[in-house]
Amino acid sequence: MNNSAISKEINGFIISVQNSPSKRCGTTQHVFVFKLKSHWHAxxxxxxxxxxxxxxxxxxxxxxxxxxxxxxxxxxxxxxxxxxxxxxxxxxxxxxxxxxxxxxxxxxxxxxxxxxxxxxxxxxxxxxxxxxxxxxx
The missing domain is CATH 3.30.710.10 (Potassium Channel Kv1.1; Chain A)
Known part of the structure; x- marks a missing residue:
């Protein structure tokens, strides 16, 4: 099972797109993960x-x-x-x-x-x- 991720910083946010196998149906799903670079001020x-x-x-x-x-x-x-x-x-x-x-x-x-x-x-x-x-x- 191959998990890959692409990350890009946009306006202080780090947006990650992760491809991971779905636990429910065994297919690949795209999971968008938003992480704040400096989250407390936001x-x-x-x-x-x-x-x-x-x-x-x-x-x-x-x-x-x-x-x-x-x-x-x-x-x-x-x-x-x-x-x-x-x-x-x-x-x-x-x-x-x-x-x-x-x-x-x-x-x-x-x-x-x-x-x-x-x-x-x-x-x-x-x-x-x-x-x-x-x-x-």
């Missing part, structure tokens, strides 16, 4: 809920959520603070982990509430869209 957004805060990148939030994309476009600010009402801090941390890593572990008992939060925030890959809702009957 954490432009503060997300607040339950009296605690997390930092994130505008680019990541916008790419992963139409909700955050619209919010950030409608309210341009260098370092916005977004206060999330009725969002659990634990769920926010898990959603950010999903956005950055592409996967997250959530306990069975937390899963329904976590998915409801992800749906409200329109997180791609976690939120249901009208075309993906299946009717049973």
């Amino acid at each position: 954490l432009e957004v503060t997300l607040a809920c339950e009296g605690q805060t997390c930092k994130a990148h505008k680019m990541v939030l916008s790419a992963c959520s139409p909700y955050f994309k619209a919010l950030l476009e409608e309210n341009p600010s260098k370092h916005p603070i977004i206060i999330l009402k009725d969002v659990s801090y634990i769920h926010l941390q898990a959603i950010l982990e999903f956005m950055y890593a592409g996967e997250v572990n959530v306990s069975q008992e937390q899963l329904p509430a976590f998915l409801k939060t992800a749906d409200r925030l329109k997180v791609k890959g976690l939120a249901e869209t009208p075309s993906s809702i299946k009717r049973e009957g």
Whole structure:
């Protein structure tokens, strides 16, 4: 199995394209990995809920959520603070982990509430869209 990677620096970001065998179907998939060269200065957004805060990148939030994309476009600010009402801090941390890593572990008992939060925030890959809702009957 041959894993190859191509990396290029663009505007302070290191973008790597990795070819790796898919664990699910044995085919090659292209995995895009974004790494910040100096990531601490680029954490432009503060997300607040339950009296605690997390930092994130505008680019990541916008790419992963139409909700955050619209919010950030409608309210341009260098370092916005977004206060999330009725969002659990634990769920926010898990959603950010999903956005950055592409996967997250959530306990069975937390899963329904976590998915409801992800749906409200329109997180791609976690939120249901009208075309993906299946009717049973």
